[in-house]
Amino acid sequence: MSYATLADLIARAGEREIIQIADRDKDGTPDPDVIAEALSHADNIVNGYVRAHYTLPFAVVPDLVRTWAIAIARHKLHFQNPPDYVVDEYKDAIASLKDVAAGRMTLPIDTGDVPASATGTVMAADPGTSTARDILRGWL
Numbered sequence: 001m002s003y004a005t006l007a008d009l010i011a012r013a014g015e016r017e018i019i020q021i022a023d024r025d026k027d028g029t030p031d032p033d034v035i036a037e038a039l040s041h042a043d044n045i046v047n048g049y050v051r052a053h054y055t056l057p058f059a060v061v062p063d064l065v066r067t068w069a070i071a072i073a074r075h076k077l078h079f080q081n082p083p084d085y086v087v088d089e090y091k092d093a094i095a096s097l098k099d100v101a102a103g104r105m106t107l108p109i110d111t112g113d114v115p116a117s118a119t120g121t122v123m124a125a126d127p128g129t130s131t132a133r134d135i136l137r138g139w140l
Helices: 006-013 015-022 032-050 063-077 084-102 132-136
Strands: none
Touching: 006 015, 006 063, 015 032, 015 063, 032 063, 032 084, 063 084
């Protein structure tokens, strides 16, 4: 499963841009193999950085990972002279991934675990039966 989809790329960049950079056969639609290659490239880069600290594949893809994958795939699709804003997003994604790999940044991963404060064992000690005389010894 890829971290991002064609729909994610279109949502971020717009359909017009994606057609311009991924329609290599000029039929008016993004070429599926071109999109698949860019998304696979992005997945491989993301995995290379995050596998040091996280078990892959993710059960649920964190939004940050999706955002980084979109930036990397978009940069890959702009293989000739990408605009500055595409380069900047790519550099930001790589810098963040380096922070994850170095342990300076953690991903908001939903592991499905119940928070520690909601679990546990309640323990109590019973001192045994006492009479009023035992309790008040020394006070009377």
